[in-house]
Amino acid sequence: MRQVLTTALNGLTLGALYFLVTSGLTLIFGLMRVINLAHGTLYLLGGYLGFSIVGRTGSWAFGALGAALAVGAVGALVYSGMLRRFQHEELRVALITIGLSVVGADLMRAVYGSGNYRVPAPDQLRTALTLPVVEVTYPGYRLFVLFSAIAVGLGLWLLLNKTRFGMVVRAGVDNRDMVSAMGINVNLVFVAMFFLGTALAGLAGVLGGSTFTLSPGVDNEFLLFSLVVLIIGGMGSVAGAAIASVLVGLVFNFAIGYAAPLATILVFLLLIVVLVLRPEGLLGRRERMA
Amino acid sequence: MSRRWRAIALVALLLGLLVYPYVVPQPGFWVVGIGLRALWLGLVAMSVSFLAGYVGLVSLGQLTFWGIAGYAVGYLAVLQGYSYGVAILAALVIAVVAAFLVGLIAVRVQGIFFVMLTLAISQVLYFSTFQLTDVTRGFTGIAPIRAPDVMGVSLNAARPMYYTVLFLCIIIFLGLRYLTRTPFGIALQGIRDNPERMKALGYPVYRYTLGAFTIAGAVAALSGVVAVFYHGQIVPDAVGLVRSIDVLVVAIIGGIGYLYGAFIGAVAFSILQMFAQLFTDRYNTLIGLVFVAILLFWPSGLVGLFQEVRDRVARLIPGTAEPQRTRKAVLEEAAPQHDVVQQRD
Numbered sequence: 314m315r316q317v318l319t320t321a322l323n324g325l326t327l328g329a330l331y332f333l334v335t336s337g338l339t340l341i342f343g344l345m346r347v348i349n350l351a352h353g354t355l356y357l358l359g360g361y362l363g364f365s366i367v368g369r370t371g372s373w374a375f376g377a378l379g380a381a382l383a384v385g386a387v388g389a390l391v392y393s394g395m396l397r398r399f400q401h402e403e404l405r406v407a408l409i410t411i412g413l414s415v416v417g418a419d420l421m422r423a424v425y426g427s428g429n430y431r432v433p434a435p436d437q438l439r440t441a442l443t444l445p446v447v448e449v450t451y452p453g454y455r456l457f458v459l460f461s462a463i464a465v466g467l468g469l470w471l472l473l474n475k476t477r478f479g480m481v482v483r484a485g486v487d488n489r490d491m492v493s494a495m496g497i498n499v500n501l502v503f504v505a506m507f508f509l510g511t512a513l514a515g516l517a518g519v520l521g522g523s524t525f526t527l528s529p530g531v532d533n534e535f536l537l538f539s540l541v542v543l544i545i546g547g548m549g550s551v552a553g554a555a556i557a558s559v560l561v562g563l564v565f566n567f568a569i570g571y572a573a574p575l576a577t578i579l580v581f582l583l584l585i586v587v588l589v590l591r592p593e594g595l596l597g598r599r600e601r602m603a
Numbered sequence: 604m605s606r607r608w609r610a611i612a613l614v615a616l617l618l619g620l621l622v623y624p625y626v627v628p629q630p631g632f633w634v635v636g637i638g639l640r641a642l643w644l645g646l647v648a649m650s651v652s653f654l655a656g657y658v659g660l661v662s663l664g665q666l667t668f669w670g671i672a673g674y675a676v677g678y679l680a681v682l683q684g685y686s687y688g689v690a691i692l693a694a695l696v697i698a699v700v701a702a703f704l705v706g707l708i709a710v711r712v713q714g715i716f717f718v719m720l721t722l723a724i725s726q727v728l729y730f731s732t733f734q735l736t737d738v739t740r741g742f743t744g745i746a747p748i749r750a751p752d753v754m755g756v757s758l759n760a761a762r763p764m765y766y767t768v769l770f771l772c773i774i775i776f777l778g779l780r781y782l783t784r785t786p787f788g789i790a791l792q793g794i795r796d797n798p799e800r801m802k803a804l805g806y807p808v809y810r811y812t813l814g815a816f817t818i819a820g821a822v823a824a825l826s827g828v829v830a831v832f833y834h835g836q837i838v839p840d841a842v843g844l845v846r847s848i849d850v851l852v853v854a855i856i857g858g859i860g861y862l863y864g865a866f867i868g869a870v871a872f873s874i875l876q877m878f879a880q881l882f883t884d885r886y887n888t889l890i891g892l893v894f895v896a897i898l899l900f901w902p903s904g905l906v907g908l909f910q911e912v913r914d915r916v917a918r919l920i921p922g923t924a925e926p927q928r929t930r931k932a933v934l935e936e937a938a939p940q941h942d943v944v945q946q947r948d
Binding site: 348350395403404405407408412413414419423537543544575576578592 | 661663708711712714715716718719720722723724726727729730731734735736737843844845848851852855884885887888890891892894895898899902
């Protein structure tokens, strides 16, 4: 029983990380209909930057903040410099971001080599907490990751539903041209969204970098899982991403625990089942698939 | 180009390909490292180009079937001790069935969804190679996989292997080219341009697309069989994301949508990679930048560039200008496509 609970908690933490990574991807897609296939690369970049900053300043919070801002800036720059011109050619944007992921992965290897890194978690969180009622002992830091994801999710919900910026974004999702015609600088909103979306990948990199190792290849792993979560949850839906990441995290961890050779395949089967039953994803919109 | 010049150029190309292994210095480098590598790489990239140009689907997952075929040969021939004939045949069948099954799901979606889905599928294979250790031998992979003897000639030698693979590539290329001109192939192009209309005309759009996807999978699988003998082994990294992207890079550099462009891209890619490796450890950065530059500036690749130059030259010489062939615009979505219906000027 305890093992089941621990596995479930591991699944939830992993899901929390997937949600942090995918929320950025889905926000960008929801507004701009472009997919950033360098998203996993940005996760790894965030982790490495977080490692370097924490090493210099000794503060985990600085590392997380600095990495998120820096990665967001990279994202916004790439968007304005390269992707904006081809925004209506979604396929071309996707392929350009693949090319950038190759360059990014190679440059990161040049700087950080192929070793394993881990961002040191904040001291206060390096404790094992015993959860009440169920009496399961669990690392405090992992619970912190879980709560961070919930906080980010709530924050995004508030931002999208309760602010003027969110109103513009939601309007832009429905009808980009109309928003533009209303005199709103849509381009600025796009840049802001790219910043936010990629910054979330950077933040996830630091949070994940304290839980799992950072090394070449991790970028592809997170790209794969964020794409799977994105497709299962429904493209462009933040709530869908939340549900799907918990689902994928749980399936993957239980599979690792009880049927290890089939772990990745089981996650993929989940994807197929969802695609067959609901091609638009759990909370996606139908018209968008074709 | 007139018909006669075209024929002369083709014969020259064919002769060039035939004498190539005997005239180049350092056969280990030029015949194996560039020639053979470009052939199998071009073959799998051609399956990408076929899907992109004639069905309108850009796949990042062709290495999945390539890898399944490769692993199947390794598993059956080396680990299980079956004869090469059985292993190769079974590997092809397994990979084609896999392509069919994947296609059942994958061809339901289009555009970037197809890119994402095929990418996900290729990664599932990659991560599974570490987990299904009974079949794949995990991290170490399966080795050594020696090439078979065909009629008393060992294909482990560079030249026999080169001619065998060259012959195979030519046959597959001609076969695919023929296919694109059959009613089935023309219907595929109709589906690429306007699936709704084709559906309204009574074409079984889903089944046709699935058929094309399975055929592309078979081509990729053939390349996988060749490549596994080329490498003498199969390891997880061979089916990793970086390799999948390489295949796409080859198709794009050559000119995605042109079947022969895949081989031009493969030659260019092999040479670029081989020589870049001599000068810098960051050759992947270089290749990535070339790839991005092509996407930004010449999305129809080397073939498109060549056609543009040719058209400009033709316009300079009065009297020789032929009606311009419309360029395939796989990546520029809004651009109209006129491969089936002749454009009226």
